[in-house]
Amino acid sequence: MSDPGILVLSSLVEGDKHGYAIMVDIEQFAGLRLGPGTLYGAITRLEQRGWIEPVPSDDDRRQPYTLTAAGRRHLAAEMLTLERVVRTAARRLKQA
């Protein structure tokens, strides 16, 4: 659960955020602090794939991003896979 792309998508599900807000949010819900290079590497990739996009903002320096429909579908698919893994692991742990 440390893929920066998934973390950024998970953060943007809640609402539009700029880079620093994403970083703080991820630190709060995942306990993981992404470095600025890692965060913007993920943002660049996600935007290139069309999973997030910039939204207009009053602040000309802090650029907020929003989740696209494709990004939402991708995140949902990833969550399903993760959920299966988590459930299987939990069941096996109980049996062990």
Add this chain to the structure above:
Amino acid sequence: MKLWLRCFARLYPAAWRARYGREFEALLDDLRPSWRDLWDIIYGAFLMQLSTPAAYWKLGAVTAVLGAILATGWSFTLPRRYVSTVVMRMDPQPTDSAFHQLSSIQQEVLSRRSLSELIQRPGLDLYRDERKGHPLEDIIQGMRSRDIRIQALTTFPGRDSIAFRIEFAHSDPAKAQAVAAALADKFTSAPGLEVLDRANLPTSAVSPNPLRIAIFGLAAGFALGLTIAFFRRLFRDRAWARAPYFRYALACGALLAIVSGFASYAIADRYVSTAVLRLYPPDPARLNQLQQEVFSRSNLARIIQRPQLDLYRRQRQHDPLEDIVEQMRRDISVHSAGGPLPAFTVQFEYPDRFKSQAVVRELVTSFIQANFAHPGGKMVLEVLDPASLPAAPAFPNRLTFVALGLAAGIPIGLLIAFIRRSPPSDPSLPARMSASPV
């Protein structure tokens, strides 16, 4: 710290900075920076540079500079080698017997006894550190094949003479000069030989050449960078590249190729000397008889035990001479040279290139003597090419070793991937999973 972060943020590609630069700087303004962030930015910039269309050249340039720096540093750890040279001349008009005598003297000069005396001469005391850890025989062989070089020079215009150069390389320039002079002294026992240029005291080392090594590092680094960029682009976002079969095959193939490449250095080099002879008129039966005589047990045993050659010394300590003769027969090969001439080649393979050449010379002499003494009438046996002095080993072929390692590694990798992907059979697993309440 923020100033540093801003400086290193400039390592990102210009196109990226044009798009994300302002918001990235805003992020840097907002956060409380640490050294980890600095590294994160450098690494992020490196990855971003690799994703640009010019990644090939950028990565090539970075690895080329790194290669040049590493190679230059490495060159300073290498021992320096100085070469002293003596030029000698045989004069006047050399005869066949003089050439033969010169050849015998060369064998004597390069013999174990002669070189052993030079190495242990108190005033020289050569290879002192190596002698502590290696047998003297290995030191002599290294001196003969690596440090001494005897090369024929072109004949002086208008003069019937033959000149040759004796070179000796050593880490101490004074010792290089002394040994070159001592080798020349041994040659002067031949009639008609004179020293043209006395052994010089080398003032600069011939190796290592830091510039040449740096250029080699630059080129190797550049090639490595281009290769990495090529494979990165090839494998990026390709499902087949992430497939375990492909990854295991590639990893095992590369690993075994590297290991077998290095392992080939543990195998002793073998040199092949070749001479070309012609029997005229062609007579296969006569050639067969000559071969039987030349490769007879008595003749080969004589060559093996000749003091100047002292062949297969280690094997002779524990194997009977009969086996050594058989071994030598396997190392000798006679083939038709092909072409319009009824010529044939005589080859001998041995770890010492000088001994390989000397043995082929002995075999050629034996052929000539056997032909001369043959009762079946006189036939011409002509030496078209005298025994060659092999410059490079014929075995092991390191490229073949690497290719074999790669070829062996790929199926092993596929096998490992297959074993790892096959789960242990548990017939009750589907039933247990469907019965699970979760």
